[in-house]
Amino acid sequence: xxxxxxxxxxxxxxxxxxxxxxxxxxxxxxxxxxxxxxxxxxxxxxxxxxxxxxxxxxxxxxxxxxxxxxxxxxxxxxxxxxxxxxxxxxxxxxxxxxxxxxxxxxxxxxxxxxxxxxxxxxxxxxxxxxxxxxxxxxxxxxxxxxxxxx
Numbered sequence: 001x002x003x004x005x006x007x008x009x010x011x012x013x014x015x016x017x018x019x020x021x022x023x024x025x026x027x028x029x030x031x032x033x034x035x036x037x038x039x040x041x042x043x044x045x046x047x048x049x050x051x052x053x054x055x056x057x058x059x060x061x062x063x064x065x066x067x068x069x070x071x072x073x074x075x076x077x078x079x080x081x082x083x084x085x086x087x088x089x090x091x092x093x094x095x096x097x098x099x100x101x102x103x104x105x106x107x108x109x110x111x112x113x114x115x116x117x118x119x120x121x122x123x124x125x126x127x128x129x130x131x132x133x134x135x136x137x138x139x140x141x142x143x144x145x146x147x148x149x150x
Contacts, residue, residue: 028066083104123141
């Protein structure tokens, strides 16, 4: 039951990251690259394969299996496993993992690596988010933009 307590605690502490912030594959790769570079550990390979809301860090091979549309909390949780295994030689659900997860979440909050809530424009073709919320066409592929949220 210890792992269950850990999951409940992390979802309570980082509610927004686990329930409100869903990432595209591009955003997931970008955040992974930035966190690995900042905290100086090897970047794991990402595999988007699950239809459920779970992830799996394969520590020896350096691969993270994620849902097809992961949330920020799952990504950071699995990155924390990889970091702790590499730097601290510890991969269990304990206080060290929570401390690492807290560092990663605070870093992402500080850098604001996800789209702010409100009106956002997303390209239906390439799934990129436009930096200009009033744009009509995608700056990446040139197609007409759709609107998400209000």
